[in-house]
Amino acid sequence: MDHADRTDPHIPDRHVGREQKAHARNPVGKPADIPHERASLEKALTPAIRAGAVMFASGGEIDKVRRAIASMLRGHALDHIHILVAHNALLVTVAHQGEVMTQVQSIDGHGVDFNKIAAVYRLAKKAHRGNYPPDALRAKVEAIRGAGHIYPRTLAAACAALACGAFAVIFGGGPAAFLVTVLAAFLGCQTRFTLAGMRF
Numbered sequence: 001m002d003h004a005d006r007t008d009p010h011i012p013d014r015h016v017g018r019e020q021k022a023h024a025r026n027p028v029g030k031p032a033d034i035p036h037e038r039a040s041l042e043k044a045l046t047p048a049i050r051a052g053a054v055m056f057a058s059g060g061e062i063d064k065v066r067r068a069i070a071s072m073l074r075g076h077a078l079d080h081i082h083i084l085v086a087h088n089a090l091l092v093t094v095a096h097q098g099e100v101m102t103q104v105q106s107i108d109g110h111g112v113d114f115n116k117i118a119a120v121y122r123l124a125k126k127a128h129r130g131n132y133p134p135d136a137l138r139a140k141v142e143a144i145r146g147a148g149h150i151y152p153r154t155l156a157a158a159c160a161a162l163a164c165g166a167f168a169v170i171f172g173g174g175p176a177a178f179l180v181t182v183l184a185a186f187l188g189c190q191t192r193f194t195l196a197g198m199r200f
Contacts, residue, residue: 040076041094041101043134047141048072048127049092053105054145055120056085058113065090068120071128072137109196119144157189 052069056062062085073081073094080095093102123144127137149156164185165178173181 037097037099038101041078041096041099043138044073044076044078045092045094045101045103047134047138049090049103049105050138050145051120051123051141052083052085052090052092053107054141055117056090057107057110058116058120059111060117060120064117064121068124071124075127075130075132111196113149115150116144116147119147153190153193157186157193160189161186 048069051072052065055068056065060068065085066083069083069090069092070081073092076096078094078096080093080100082093084091088107090105090107091102092105093100095101120141123132123137123140126132132140161182165182168177168181
């Protein structure tokens with residue numbers, strides 16, 4: 001067989017086959033270090049979605065939750081960010097250099113904690129300016145997440161009950177209406193706190 005026969009299209013070329021396999025393993029435009037890229041996406045995504053979950057479970061509005069998550073993620077120069085907020089879960093998808101990652105974070109229960117909402121929002125603004133590396137950002141989010149309530153639940157229930165009793169008086173109720181309203185509101189708040197603690 002002379003050299004011209006090696007150019008026959010019906011004869012496979014082992015060198016060409018190796019080049020095609022190499023191209024399939026690492027196509028044009030695909031990052032060479034995929035595990036490192038995935039790890040970077042996870043480090044960026046995990047604290048952002050957890051911060052959003054803390055904010056949403058503490059009574060944050062859906063629009064503000066979306067903006068807080070997006071602010072944290074924009075500090076990483078990602079190509080694509082998609083955020084879905086449902087009643088009991090958050091779903092966030094990010095993409096960078098052809099690599100795509102999606103995380104889902106469940107919302108165990110809803111309450112009201114404006115201190116946590118404000119803390120997450122301030123942290124999101126700082127993260128947007130690039131003030132925190134991923135590990136430090138994650139530590140800050142976990143600190144906010146684990147923070148306890150400033151006031152005891154019993155005191156919060158008593159104050160809410162007194163406020164409800166005051167509204168009863170404003171709308172023309174007498175002492176009896178005030179006492180009944182206070183008692184009902186206090187029991188209602190305590191029941192709500194109990195059910196929230198049970199993740200009901």
